[in-house]
Amino acid sequence: MSKLRFGALVAALGLATFTSASAEDLLVTQYKNDPSGASYGIALEKGFFKKHGVDITGIVSGAGGGSSVRAAMATEIGYGDVTAAPVIAAAAAGQDVKIVGITSRSLADLAIIVMPNSPLKTAADMKGKKFGISNPKSLGEMIGVLAMEKVGLKQGDVQMVALGSLGGALTALETGAVDVTAIPVILFRTKGGESKYRILVGPKDLPLVPSQLGMATSKAIKEHGDKLRGIQAARRDGTKFLYEHTDEAIKILSKIYAPLPEKDVGIMIKELVDAKFWTEGRIEMSLLENTVRAMKGVGMLDKDVDLKAIVDPSFLPADLQK
Numbered sequence: 001m002s003k004l005r006f007g008a009l010v011a012a013l014g015l016a017t018f019t020s021a022s023a024e025d026l027l028v029t030q031y032k033n034d035p036s037g038a039s040y041g042i043a044l045e046k047g048f049f050k051k052h053g054v055d056i057t058g059i060v061s062g063a064g065g066g067s068s069v070r071a072a073m074a075t076e077i078g079y080g081d082v083t084a085a086p087v088i089a090a091a092a093a094g095q096d097v098k099i100v101g102i103t104s105r106s107l108a109d110l111a112i113i114v115m116p117n118s119p120l121k122t123a124a125d126m127k128g129k130k131f132g133i134s135n136p137k138s139l140g141e142m143i144g145v146l147a148m149e150k151v152g153l154k155q156g157d158v159q160m161v162a163l164g165s166l167g168g169a170l171t172a173l174e175t176g177a178v179d180v181t182a183i184p185v186i187l188f189r190t191k192g193g194e195s196k197y198r199i200l201v202g203p204k205d206l207p208l209v210p211s212q213l214g215m216a217t218s219k220a221i222k223e224h225g226d227k228l229r230g231i232q233a234a235r236r237d238g239t240k241f242l243y244e245h246t247d248e249a250i251k252i253l254s255k256i257y258a259p260l261p262e263k264d265v266g267i268m269i270k271e272l273v274d275a276k277f278w279t280e281g282r283i284e285m286s287l288l289e290n291t292v293r294a295m296k297g298v299g300m301l302d303k304d305v306d307l308k309a310i311v312d313p314s315f316l317p318a319d320l321q322k
Contacts, residue, residue: 024057026231027080029068029212031061031256033186035268036104036212037081038253039278043238045252051237054230066090069097069215077227078220084210084291085142089300091310098221098312099288101214101232101281101320107143108203108275109211112182115173116198120180123201124151130159132169132178137298140169143182145297146207146290155297173197185271186257189264203275209290214281221312228315236280236317246273282320283313 028037040059043049049056062068064083069090072080081103090097114120120129126148133140141160148158161178163169169181170191180200188197214235216228242249250269254262272278288307295301313321 024055025075026056026059026077027062027068027072027075027082028059029062029064029080029082030184031059033061034184034211035109035186035253035257035272035277038249038256038269039103039235039238039242040081041238041256042241042249042252043234046238046241048234048237048241049230052230052233054227054234056231056234069095072215073097073217077224078217079214079224079228079231081212081214083139084213084288085139085295085300087213087215088288088291088295088305088307088310092301092305096217096219097215097310098218099213099283099310100216100221100228100312100315101235102210102279102283102287103212103214103235103281104277105210105279105284105287106203106208106275106277107139107146107206107211108272108277109185110139110143110182110206111185111188111199111203112143112147112180112201112206113173113188113197114180114200115176116196118179118198118200120200122151123147123205124153126180126200127153127157129179130161130177132161132163132172132181134165134169135162136160137300140166140182141298142209142294143207146209146294147201149297150205150207185268186260189260189268193264193267203271203277206275207290207294208287209294210287216312216315221315225315232281232316236320239278239280242269242278243273246270280320281316282322283311283316285311 028040031037062071066086068082069086131144163172166183172178173181250266254265257265292305
């Protein structure tokens with residue numbers, strides 16, 4: 001692991017600019033473009049942060065990848081909800097971060113898609129085909145590797161084709177340059193959904209790898225423990241609300257995901273509820289182990305990671321710490 005260079009890793013994950021967060025803002029990766037952070041939006045709208053003694057005034061979007069990790073580390077709170085792989089990569093490279101909770105327990109916020117007339121009917125049919133990804137070592141490549149693994153395919157059975165961006169992968173799919181690709185469900189809905197593409201692997205069948213998790217710096221852990229506990233409790237309440245009051249949650253989230261029509265937001269949220277996408281926060285080590293395996297599979301890591309050394313469940317509600 002000492003050979004890994006954090007700068008190179010986060011560059012491979014796709015660095016981009018990020019929106020600065022003030023002391024009373026929370027940073028959540030792709031907040032308005034990915035449903036992983038939906039529980040935070042619910043918690044803010046329903047006053048759950050105030051209920052648990054945390055004065056959060058807003059939520060700002062992180063750009064994703066290593067930039068969101070660095071942005072979260074730089075905030076006054078020292079906390080952010082970010083993609084799992086770059087947090088693990090950062091911790092493995094000696095960066096000052098700990099995983100304090102898991103936000104979503106699968107990659108159901110993505111969809112593996114083909115064109116409507118494609119001969120591919122199941123993930124096993126990807127053997128010998130071309131899978132479009134944005135870049136090597138990207139989340140798209142990780143989901144492809146895990147989907148292959150789940151149906152017994154090996155690396156090399158499917159050709160990964162890097163196309164520079166999600167837009168490039170979609171264009172390649174539409175023109176027949178690749179046979180299959182994976183895109184975020186919000187983008188899938190925005191681009192026409194089932195009227196334009198066909199889902200090959202849906203939410204319930206996608207790999208159990210956290211799409212996002214909560215991370216904190218050692219300074220946050222030492223100096224802002226009460227805030228971390230309040231954030232985790234509020235997010236838990238937001239998650240429970242999503243499952244117990246789904247229709248009301250859809251109305252709240254439609255404002256966040258606009259201009260996506262409320263009807264499409266509703267379809268997406270109900271699919272994710274059915275897939276049990278969001279978690280109340282418990283750190284399931286098996287999910288992080290899956291992430292490490294996928295990272296090794298795409299060349300992001302060359303050795304195992306001591307996951308127990310980079311997690312701290314003590315800020316979760318007591319019943320979730322076990």
